[in-house]
Amino acid sequence: MIKKGVNTLGETWVQTCERLLERLRRLSEKKDKDRLDIVQSMRFALYALQRSLLGWVNWVNNPRASASKSSKR
Numbered sequence: 001m002i003k004k005g006v007n008t009l010g011e012t013w014v015q016t017c018e019r020l021l022e023r024l025r026r027l028s029e030k031k032d033k034d035r036l037d038i039v040q041s042m043r044f045a046l047y048a049l050q051r052s053l054l055g056w057v058n059w060v061n062n063p064r065a066s067a068s069k070s071s072k073r
Contacts, residue, residue, distance in 0.1 A: 013055065020048050 027041040 017048070017051060020044065020051070024048060 024041070024044050027037065027044060030037060
């Protein structure tokens with residue numbers, strides 16, 4: 001079943017990750033950061049790691065995705 005707004009290539013996933021990375025880049029380039037800015041940067045970085053790990057876990061646990069990648073190599 002395909003969820004509304006998500007195609008089979010995962011473009012919504014990729015677009016969300018790109019927005020998250022852009023936000024991290026802007027936070028890292030900000031001058032004169034205070035403690036709250038640093039905490040916000042940490043929060044976004046941890047969220048990016050969480051998304052990445054969940055993506056890998058889903059890929060590894062999906063036999064079709066794992067089989068299609070290994071058979072091509």
